[in-house]
Amino acid sequence: MHSFTEENYLKTIYYLASRQTGEVSTNALAEMTATKAASVSDMLRKLADKQLIHYKKYQGVRLTEEGERVALQIIRRHRLWEVFLVEKLGFGWDAVHDIAEELEHIRSEELVTRLDTYLGCPQFDPHGDPIPTSAGQMPQTGYQKLSEINTGQRVQLMGVLEHSTEFLQHLDHLDLTLSCSVTVAESNAFDKSLLVQLESGRTVFVSHEVAKNLLVGESQ
Amino acid sequence: MHSFTEENYLKTIYYLASRQTGEVSTNALAEMTATKAASVSDMLRKLADKQLIHYKKYQGVRLTEEGERVALQIIRRHRLWEVFLVEKLGFGWDAVHDIAEELEHIRSEELVTRLDTYLGCPQFDPHGDPIPTSAGQMPQTGYQKLSEINTGQRVQLMGVLEHSTEFLQHLDHLDLTLSCSVTVAESNAFDKSLLVQLESGRTVFVSHEVAKNLLVGESQ
């Protein structure tokens, strides 16, 4: 088996690789894992020895097939536990990340299988992130960022790209909940901020920073 | 907070102290935690520095009030998770110990509170062990060992003192399930084995080794 720490590195490499092209850099990993570049270098050598990553010194890293398999397993566990925490225990979607971060490392295949069944084999977690299949596939979603939607278009809020408590509470505050329909009423050319209309008719102001982190799909 | 390892030592000290009088020995701890006496000595010094145990060299240990508080918290979590695994996920009572051993270290007060509520504030875990209260009290049960029951007496199976998969599967095999009523039909003076009658009328042979590990209460 892999250590808690190794699992976290693999998960983080997967995450960073998914939002860019090419190899993941040592510095990016250091920042995400809140460690120093020197520590990351050490760990990359270890992961490469175990054939979990492709690594050439100074050239960044990329997961091997096995590394990706492990990463997706951890992400699957994380997202299933988040569903449990929100759906069954009644936690808010802004309060589950850190707890799931611990639960994802519990070592039991059987536990994951039973949890999945118990939750009704959910496809998405409480933040709209797709849950990797037990076979190790990451379901693809064709969502766009709200920041890329034209004025006048009506879309449905399907996910978020930022999972911090602060961001999610801000969305709660704006009444922007997952699967709600919104229409882009106005777009401000200067700061790219948006005015969006909710189903209730109420309009809310959405900064570009926020809009960049909202994923939307075709309405209904 | 306390480390995973510290929590395990405190839990183990509590466990050993509860089945004996006086201080817990270094060797006993080494055996229970599957480490060596030298490692235990090191850790005891650390726990004593943190005021979690009373420790005089060569004289064994005893939990401080704070140490007992922490131990009971871990035991509470362990037992609540066991209820979850059996009641909600459908695990057998013989398969949950090791998983709960990991889940008990998840750090979130809120999680424990919500889990407890979700499970209906259970008083006992799937093995009949009482669940410590959120206030840190271990409920007392007046159970006796089946090995101490007189011939002819009818009692109800309330708990087990041994939690290994093998032992629990043996009980399943004998049809001895928690809360079933049994009557001690015969007691063998030579090896202290018992013949007990189940509600179905069927009688099963129970060795002294097994009877010592079964807790029973007044019938019905």
Next chain:
DNA sequence: ATAAAAATTTAGACTAGTCTAAATTTTTAG
């Protein structure tokens, strides 16, 4: 094209928790 800046790796050290082997203390048996 090359020097400065930025990124990365190496070297050496630290902590938590473990180990073996040796030293010390306590217990026990005669």
Next chain:
DNA sequence: CTAAAAATTTAGACTAGTCTAAATTTTTAT
């Protein structure tokens, strides 16, 4: 009561993961 046995602690070493500081490689800007 004392010598041997048993239990415990100390000493010194190891691993995983981290750190700082220094060295090296790559990138960038002129």
